[in-house]
Amino acid sequence: MKLLAGLLRLDAFLYFINLITAAQPFFGGGTDSYRRKVSLELNPDPSGSSNVSVLHVRAVGGNDTLHFLWSSLGVPTLLLVHTDSPETRVQIDWARLLSGNASGSLTVEPASAVQYSTAFLFSKIWEYSDGRNSADQSQAAVDSYFPPYSLEEFTWEDSNRTLNRSALTAQLCGRNQSQHSGRVCFQISAFESWGRDPAWPRLLHSSNSSQLRFVIEGVPPRSNRSRFALELLSIDSRDHEVREETRRSIDDEYTPSIFQVSRLVSVHANSSAPVLSYAQWKPVAYRTASPVFEDSTPCRHSPCTPLLQPPRLGLALAFFGGALDQGYRASAVNISFGVPGEPYYNATGYLSWSCLLGLGSPPEDSFSPLVLGIMAVGLGTPALLLLVGGACVCGQRLRRQQPGYAPIS
Ligand SMILES: *[C@@H]1O[C@H](CO)[C@@H](O)[C@H](O)[C@H]1NC(C)=O
Ligand SMILES: *[C@@H]1O[C@H](CO)[C@@H](O)[C@H](O)[C@H]1NC(C)=O
Ligand SMILES: *[C@@H]1O[C@H](CO)[C@@H](O)[C@H](O)[C@H]1NC(C)=O
Ligand SMILES: *[C@@H]1O[C@H](CO)[C@@H](O)[C@H](O)[C@H]1NC(C)=O
Ligand SMILES: *[C@@H]1O[C@H](CO)[C@@H](O)[C@H](O)[C@H]1NC(C)=O
Ligand SMILES: *[C@@H]1O[C@H](CO)[C@@H](O)[C@H](O)[C@H]1NC(C)=O
Ligand SMILES: *[C@@H]1O[C@H](CO)[C@@H](O)[C@H](O)[C@H]1NC(C)=O
Ligand SMILES: *[C@@H]1O[C@H](CO)[C@@H](O)[C@H](O)[C@H]1NC(C)=O
Ligand SMILES: *[C@@H]1O[C@H](CO)[C@@H](O)[C@H](O)[C@H]1NC(C)=O
Ligand SMILES: *[C@@H]1O[C@H](CO)[C@@H](O)[C@H](O)[C@H]1NC(C)=O
Ligand SMILES: *[C@@H]1O[C@H](CO)[C@@H](O)[C@H](O)[C@H]1NC(C)=O
Numbered sequence: 124m125k126l127l128a129g130l131l132r133l134d135a136f137l138y139f140i141n142l143i144t145a146a147q148p149f150f151g152g153g154t155d156s157y158r159r160k161v162s163l164e165l166n167p168d169p170s171g172s173s174n175v176s177v178l179h180v181r182a183v184g185g186n187d188t189l190h191f192l193w194s195s196l197g198v199p200t201l202l203l204v205h206t207d208s209p210e211t212r213v214q215i216d217w218a219r220l221l222s223g224n225a226s227g228s229l230t231v232e233p234a235s236a237v238q239y240s241t242a243f244l245f246s247k248i249w250e251y252s253d254g255r256n257s258a259d260q261s262q263a264a265v266d267s268y269f270p271p272y273s274l275e276e277f278t279w280e281d282s283n284r285t286l287n288r289s290a291l292t293a294q295l296c297g298r299n300q301s302q303h304s305g306r307v308c309f310q311i312s313a314f315e316s317w318g319r320d321p322a323w324p325r326l327l328h329s330s331n332s333s334q335l336r337f338v339i340e341g342v343p344p345r346s347n348r349s350r351f352a353l354e355l356l357s358i359d360s361r362d363h364e365v366r367e368e369t370r371r372s373i374d375d376e377y378t379p380s381i382f383q384v385s386r387l388v389s390v391h392a393n394s395s396a397p398v399l400s401y402a403q404w405k406p407v408a409y410r411t412a413s414p415v416f417e418d419s420t421p422c423r424h425s426p427c428t429p430l431l432q433p434p435r436l437g438l439a440l441a442f443f444g445g446a447l448d449q450g451y452r453a454s455a456v457n458i459s460f461g462v463p464g465e466p467y468y469n470a471t472g473y474l475s476w477s478c479l480l481g482l483g484s485p486p487e488d489s490f491s492p493l494v495l496g497i498m499a500v501g502l503g504t505p506a507l508l509l510l511v512g513g514a515c516v517c518g519q520r521l522r523r524q525q526p527g528y529a530p531i532s
Contacts, residue, residue, distance in 0.1 A: 158316045159184045159330040163293065165286050169217050174281045177229070177438070178293055180313040180333060183209050187238075189482055190231060191333045193311055195279035195295055196220065197437020199245040201311075201333065202229075203400055204442075205482045206236040220441055227444035241389060241400045242439040243480055244356040246455075248272040248307065248339070252346040255463055269345045271354075272299055275436065277307070291315070305342030305472075309335050317486065323414055324405040324477060325377040327488055332481025338412075339474045349468045352459035353476070355402065357387055358433045358443070358451050363399060364392045365454045367427040369406075372488050380416075381407045385424060386485055387456060401485040404478040408460040410471040420465045422476065425457040 159182040167176040180191035188211050192202040212232050219228035231237055250269045277297035285294035296308040312320070312334045320326050320334060328334055339351055357365050370384045386403040390396060406422040433439065433453035443451055460474050461467070468474065479485070 156317070157184070157330055159189070161291055161313050161315045161330070163286065163288050163291050163313060165283060165293065166215060167281075167283060168221065170221075173221065174279050175221065176282055177215060178282065178286075178295075178311065179213055180291070180311075181213075182313065182315075182330060184330070185209070189331060191313065191480075192229070192438055192442075193293075193295070193333075194438050195277075195297065196225070197244075197440070198274045198434075199295060199309055200242055200436070200438040201335065201480055202240065202242045202438045202442055203480065203482055204231050204240045205238045206231060207238050208233075208236040211236050215441075225437070225441040226435075226447075227441070229438060229441035231442075239399055239482070240442065242358040242442070243402055244358065244434065244436065244439060245274055245309070245337070245353065246356050246434070246436075247274060247354040249352040249354065249457065249459075250345055250349050251352070251459075252348045253350045253461070253463060253467070254348060269349075272307075272342075274307075276300060306340055307342070308338045308340065310338070311335055319377065320477070322477075323378060323409060323419070324381065324407050326403070326405065326477055326479050327486040328479055329481065329486045331483045332479050332486070334477060334479050336475055336477045339468075341472050344468050344472075347467065347469050350459060350461045351468060351474060352457045354455055354457050355387075355478075356430070356434065356453050356455050357389070357402065357427075358439050358447075358453045359389045359400070361450055361452050362392055363389045365389050365427060367424070367456065370487075377488075378405050378407060380419070381405050381421075384488065387427060387454075388485070398484045400480075400482050402478055402480050403485045404458070404476070408474050408476040410466070411473055412475070414475075418471070420461045420474075423459050423462060425459075427454050427456045429454045 161180060161182045164179045164181070165176050166179060175196050176194065178193040182189040182191070186207065186209065188206045188209055190204040190206065190211070190213055192204070192213065194200060214230045214232055216228040219225060249271045251266045253266055277299055279295060279297035282293050282295050287293070291313040292310060294308055294310045296306050298306040314328045314330055314332065317329045320328065326334060337353060359365055365387055368386050368388060371382055372384055383406050384403060385406055386401050388401045389399045406424070407419050408422050410418045410420055430453040433447050433451050435447060440447060458476065460476060
């Protein structure tokens with residue numbers, strides 16, 4: 124009897140899971156069937172005298188094209204351009220791009236088709252000695268900062284070898300000039316459709332986004348208590364507002380023990396109109412290249428702070444040109460890897476962190492089928508039992524009452 128009940132329960136559970144998986148798009152989030160035709164093209168410096176190249180991800184939809192442009196020029200920068208035609212092209216004036224003044228050397232044509240553009244710059248890596256390593260946060264907090272690594276001064280390797288046109292991935296690695304060991308890498312991935320990255324933190328992505336995985340590998344720490352932080356800059360029009368949001372999620376299935384999603388979103392000023400662009404990440408980094416659960420370490424981020432002037436650097440200067448100073452504003456956020464109580468960087472000498480950058484609204488996690496199934500079984504089974512129990516009791520009462528009825532004649 125018990126076995127039968129158990130089997131019934133399992134059956135009901137599987138049934139609920141199927142039902143819920145089928146119904147998931149109606150719960151919000153869920154899947155998005157929008158697909159784009161995505162191509163990856165590496166444009167190397169034609170003179171061949173530098174390793175500078177511009178990686179161009181072209182994502183063509185029914186009516187529009189998204190251009191994601193990625194380069195180490197200046198500082199590693201991802202430029203996102205939304206155009207309302209499937210036929211827009213990117214033009215690069217290499218002579219000007221590599222001259223001291225890159226202003227206006229990268230254009231998207233026809234210019235009238237450009238609907239929106241924004242840039243994300245990875246400018247600095249901070250290293251600090253976390254002297255307060257104790258779970259007791261109230262203890263006098265002393266973080267002493269070392270001079271930061273400026274990614275502007277790094278030498279970057281040639282990305283050509285790392286390009287994978289079928290997987291839509293590429294990698295950019297560099298090191299500080301004076302440094303003979305250790306490097307930082309950015310792995311970029313583009314996507315044709317909605318999905319989830321196979322590697323932790325298993326970020327959700329759509330065809331309107333690109334993912335960057337940031338890796339610090341073998342950089343010798345300047346203290347035994349060193350932790351690192353990455354400075355991320357966002358450049359957007361002055362008519363737009365960049366704000367930071369942290370959403371709670373109970374969906375723990377894909378990223379164990381992480382219950383939050385953080386993001387920077389750009390919206391029209393004074394309006395709750397749809398989101399224009401975003402950088403979205405889970406506040407977790409990993410201490411090994413193929414992590415197990417114990418290798419995850421939480422991240423924090425600073426409040427998003429406006430800068431006085433957007434930096435005149437790289438692809439941002441090349442695309443926004445002279446308008447950069449008047450028409451655009453920049454804001455910065457520091458993402459620091461590891462919190463007090465967690466092992467220091469010296470434990471493994473490795474850190475990886477992933478971030479999704481895209482146009483339009485960020486993909487949102489909905490409850491996973493597993494969580495919904497558990498909820499359904501947890502809440503549904505007692506309700507079902509009550510119902511069945513109630514029906515039985517009623518039935519029995521009716522049966523007992525029946526003989527009492529006197530035939531009406
Ligand atoms: C193209 O855009 C028009 C109006 O902007 C819209 O009505 C139409 O559905 C779009 N087509 C596709 C394939 O997205
Ligand atoms: C950079 O180039 C732009 C366009 O060619 C020009 O308008 C601007 O004056 C130049 N800036 C400097 C500092 O040379
Ligand atoms: C270009 O990249 C190669 C490795 O890919 C590296 O050995 C070389 O130093 C780089 N050159 C420059 C000018 O950065
Ligand atoms: C890039 O790599 C491919 C093969 O991996 C090679 O055929 C091509 O010549 C390389 N291009 C440059 C500019 O180095
Ligand atoms: C490109 O990526 C695919 C899928 O990840 C892989 O099977 C293939 O070997 C990769 N190609 C190269 C040249 O690395
Ligand atoms: C990076 O290299 C530059 C140039 O060699 C050097 O001046 C600077 O101190 C180095 N930065 C760090 C953080 O080691
Ligand atoms: C991606 O962009 C297309 C076209 O603007 C839109 O129809 C689709 O809903 C977007 N997908 C997501 C997940 O935002
Ligand atoms: C780090 O710790 C090791 C062993 O615990 C010690 O030998 C080394 O001197 C320390 N390094 C620094 C920079 O404190
Ligand atoms: C890392 O630093 C800590 C704190 O100083 C020290 O106890 C530990 O031995 C170091 N670990 C390694 C692998 O050097
Ligand atoms: C937004 O509101 C502020 C004050 O509430 C105002 O100064 C600013 O001009 C408004 N911006 C736009 C784009 O309407
Ligand atoms: C990032 O951290 C550094 C070092 O503490 C600080 O100087 C800088 O202002 C921070 N930036 C932001 C946006 O908080």
